Amino acid sequence: MTTETKPDIDIDRSVGDFRYEMDYAFDAGIGLNEATIDYISDVKGDPDWVREFRKEGYRKFLEKPMPTHWATKDLENIVFENIRYYLSQGQVPKRTWDEVPDDIKKTFERLGIPEQERKFLAGVEAQFDSEAAYSNIKAAVGEQGVIFVGSTEGLKEHPEIFKKWFGKVIPSGDNKFSALNSAVFSGGSFIYVPPGVKVKHPLQAYFRINAQNFGQFERTLIIADEGAELTYMEGCTAPKFETATLHSAVVELVAMKGAKIQYITVQNWSSNVFNLVTKRGIAHEDAEVKWIDCNIGSRLTMKYPGVVMKGKGARGEVVSIALAGDGQHQDTGAKMIHAADNTTSNIISKSISLGSGRSTYRGMVHVPKHLKGCKNNTECDALLINSHSRTDTYPAISVRGQGNAVQHEASVSQISAEQIFYMQQRGLSEAAAMSLAVNGFVNDLVQQFPMEYSVELKRLIDLEMEGSVG
Amino acid sequence: MSAPSSSSLSIRDLHASIGDKPILKGLTLDIPKGEVHAIMGKNGAGKSTLAKIMAGHPDYTVTSGDVLLDGESILGIEPDVRARLGLFLAFQYPMEIPGVTIANFIRAALQARLPEGEELEATDYYAKLYSKMDALSVPRNFTSRSVNEGFSGGEKKRCEILQMAMLEPSYAVLDETDSGLDIDALKIVSAGVNALRGPNIGMLVITHYQRLLDYIVPDKVHVMSEGRIIHSGDKDLALKLEAEGYDWVEKEYSAGKSAV
Ligand SMILES: Nc1ncnc2c1ncn2[C@@H]1O[C@H](COP(=O)(O)OP(=O)(O)OP(=O)(O)O)[C@@H](O)[C@H]1O
Ligand SMILES: [Mg+2]
Numbered sequence: 225m226t227t228e229t230k231p232d233i234d235i236d237r238s239v240g241d242f243r244y245e246m247d248y249a250f251d252a253g254i255g256l257n258e259a260t261i262d263y264i265s266d267v268k269g270d271p272d273w274v275r276e277f278r279k280e281g282y283r284k285f286l287e288k289p290m291p292t293h294w295a296t297k298d299l300e301n302i303v304f305e306n307i308r309y310y311l312s313q314g315q316v317p318k319r320t321w322d323e324v325p326d327d328i329k330k331t332f333e334r335l336g337i338p339e340q341e342r343k344f345l346a347g348v349e350a351q352f353d354s355e356a357a358y359s360n361i362k363a364a365v366g367e368q369g370v371i372f373v374g375s376t377e378g379l380k381e382h383p384e385i386f387k388k389w390f391g392k393v394i395p396s397g398d399n400k401f402s403a404l405n406s407a408v409f410s411g412g413s414f415i416y417v418p419p420g421v422k423v424k425h426p427l428q429a430y431f432r433i434n435a436q437n438f439g440q441f442e443r444t445l446i447i448a449d450e451g452a453e454l455t456y457m458e459g460c461t462a463p464k465f466e467t468a469t470l471h472s473a474v475v476e477l478v479a480m481k482g483a484k485i486q487y488i489t490v491q492n493w494s495s496n497v498f499n500l501v502t503k504r505g506i507a508h509e510d511a512e513v514k515w516i517d518c519n520i521g522s523r524l525t526m527k528y529p530g531v532v533m534k535g536k537g538a539r540g541e542v543v544s545i546a547l548a549g550d551g552q553h554q555d556t557g558a559k560m561i562h563a564a565d566n567t568t569s570n571i572i573s574k575s576i577s578l579g580s581g582r583s584t585y586r587g588m589v590h591v592p593k594h595l596k597g598c599k600n601n602t603e604c605d606a607l608l609i610n611s612h613s614r615t616d617t618y619p620a621i622s623v624r625g626q627g628n629a630v631q632h633e634a635s636v637s638q639i640s641a642e643q644i645f646y647m648q649q650r651g652l653s654e655a656a657a658m659s660l661a662v663n664g665f666v667n668d669l670v671q672q673f674p675m676e677y678s679v680e681l682k683r684l685i686d687l688e689m690e691g692s693v694g
Numbered sequence: 695m696s697a698p699s700s701s702s703l704s705i706r707d708l709h710a711s712i713g714d715k716p717i718l719k720g721l722t723l724d725i726p727k728g729e730v731h732a733i734m735g736k737n738g739a740g741k742s743t744l745a746k747i748m749a750g751h752p753d754y755t756v757t758s759g760d761v762l763l764d765g766e767s768i769l770g771i772e773p774d775v776r777a778r779l780g781l782f783l784a785f786q787y788p789m790e791i792p793g794v795t796i797a798n799f800i801r802a803a804l805q806a807r808l809p810e811g812e813e814l815e816a817t818d819y820y821a822k823l824y825s826k827m828d829a830l831s832v833p834r835n836f837t838s839r840s841v842n843e844g845f846s847g848g849e850k851k852r853c854e855i856l857q858m859a860m861l862e863p864s865y866a867v868l869d870e871t872d873s874g875l876d877i878d879a880l881k882i883v884s885a886g887v888n889a890l891r892g893p894n895i896g897m898l899v900i901t902h903y904q905r906l907l908d909y910i911v912p913d914k915v916h917v918m919s920e921g922r923i924i925h926s927g928d929k930d931l932a933l934k935l936e937a938e939g940y941d942w943v944e945k946e947y948s949a950g951k952s953a954v
Pocket of ligand 2: 741742743786869870
């Protein structure tokens with residue numbers, strides 16, 4: 225090999241697009257069958273009920289059709305036989321960065337994770353391919369009884385809480401990809417916040433795909449007990465590969481009576497990633513579940529965070545920003561299931577389509593007949609930048625019964641050549657003018673982000689715009 | 695034709711069209727630094743087109759002639775580069791930029807003028823912004839309003855001059871900045887423009903009304919018709935145009951042409 229003469233990394237314009245060579249101690253090989261699942265269960269030392277859960281998920285995965293009847297045919301380009309389902313160095317998540325193996329640590333250092341942790345986070349979990357390399361929570365937060373560990377550790381060390389909710393918010397047979405995740409899941413976070421504990425600073429997870437032809441299937445379960453409050457943030461990146469990569473997570477949230485969970489995602493996948501994620505939360509009486517979802521990058525994202533408002537007075541909210549660059553498809557939206565009186569849901573979605581990029585909004589708001597005093601507000605705004613980009617809106621609002629109110633607004637706008645000229649006349653380059661206009665379009669939503677993340681988001685938008693102009 | 699001064703904004707025999715339609719038909723004009731020139735002319739004469747072509751609007755094609763900024767041609771250069779070279783255009787119809795606040799917009803424009811890696815100093819910036827806003831009687835809460843969105847006609851014009859005051863151009867073209875202004879606003883905006891006058895700036899003021907030129911007294915007045923300058927004079931020309939209209943100039947011009 226001639227690698228010595230070349231730099232060991234390959235930097236592109238995007239911060240996440242670099243990759244260090246790795247040797248993996250555990251590799252489930254290419255393709256998926258029952259033996260793959262046994263291999264994963266063996267490596268992870270799963271209890272029997274988890275092995276059974278996986279096999280059940282696998283059966284459902286085989287049964288379920290691809291959702292191509294309503295979504296895109298591009299899904300048919302995923303070749304499940306070509307994917308590697310488990311890769312790790314056999315690492316147990318470390319509690320200090322010093323213990324994290326150098327080759328993994330340098331990746332996260334480059335992504336700025338340890339620095340962010342010092343500055344503003346209550347805890348961090350950093351996943352590299354299939355397993356977390358690092359997982360730590362600030363002592364003060366741990367002392368309040370907050371549990372923040374990887375899913376593997378969660379199911380082993382805290383089965384009494386874990387088992388009660390795992391797979392209950394999102395049954396493994398919910399859709400083909402939740403079934404696939406159930407079969408091969410690895411990594412992701414398990415969080416429990418005890419009654420009345422309000423975690424002041426965010427907990428953060430970072431998901432990094434490093435290997436080619438790889439599938440990342442993390443599984444996150446968050447439970448906020450009565451009156452507890454928590455903000456969780458996840459970031460994700462992958463380097464650019466020639467071949468398709470699959471990211472298919474399942475995230476389940478449980479907000480007990482009066483609890484509040486805010487779940488923030490800023491994804492920046494490279495343009496070869498199929499990102500097919502199922503996210504849903506249950507909000508009990510007077511509880512609140514809020515998803516703030518930012519989808520940048522990927523080849524195809526299909527993601528519709530949902531809230532089941534199970535208790536009276538529960539609130540669900542989805543705030544989403546999707547940016548479909550050239551050749552990308554963001555198929556995103558929200559599902560709001562009202563299942564008790566006086567429940568309120570709010571959906572605000574903004575999408576930006578560039579070049580041949582395509583954005584689709586799919587919303588589902590369900591209020592059954594017997595309920596009273598339920599409200600939904602849905603706003604979706606699309607911004608098109610240049611003529612061949614495309615946007616579709618499919619709101620499915622089924623509201624029955626008396627005294628329930630829904631409001632739906634949608635708009636499509638464009639950045640005009642005259643606006644760009646006006647901004648250029650003030651000295652801004654075309655790309656800077658585009659960025660500014662796009663940032664202006666999402667500005668009111670970005671305000672809802674923690675500062676550090678809104679800065680990151682702005683930077684990502686700037687990078688996308690730079691790449692798309694000129 | 696006199697040679698353009700190296701310290702001027704100079705338009706040399708400019709021909710330009712949109713699609714197949716010629717709009718500028720041999721326009722020559724020289725605005726030396728330190729001077730204020732006014733252009734008057736009927737609707738559709740091509741005044742705004744001239745302004746946009748100087749600023750580099752992509753819809754227009756220059757078929758011949760040149761535009762020189764301090765002796766260097768700026769044709770074929772991107773609009774933002776021209777702006778950073780010191781050319782400012784106060785638009786007849788300023789655009790709305792939803793979600794982008796005035797403060798962030800002007801800040802981004804100033805930031806674009808700094809060398810790579812250098813950051814605009816925020817406190818100095820706001821101090822300057824507020825003082826210019828006060829001078830132009832722009833309420834301070836405008837900093838957090840989106841650029842031109844929901845602004846009245848007069849507010850838009852005032853914000854154009856605010857931007858000009860902040861960006862300190864070396865040449866400014868003001869396209870009908872007076873239209874839509876009430877009497878008080880006209881005085882305030884004119885005072886704002888006059889405050890920027892000086893040896894380091896050349897201005898071209900496009901207007902329909904002599905009244906503006908009572909406040910912003912021009913060194914020269916030009917009459918534009920069908921894509922050309924057909925007559926030039928001192929500030930008294932504006933008074934005569936106001937009193938007598940454009941017909942006599944056009945007649946004189948065509949008589950002069952047929953005599954040649
Ligand atoms: N984009 C365009 N497409 C077609 N014709 C155009 C375009 N822009 C300008 N014109 C035409 O060019 C001519 C000059 O227009 P321009 O706006 O420059 O006039 P003006 O002198 O600024 O007029 P006003 O005093 O009404 O502002 C007009 O006949 C106008 O219709
Ligand atoms: Mg005009």
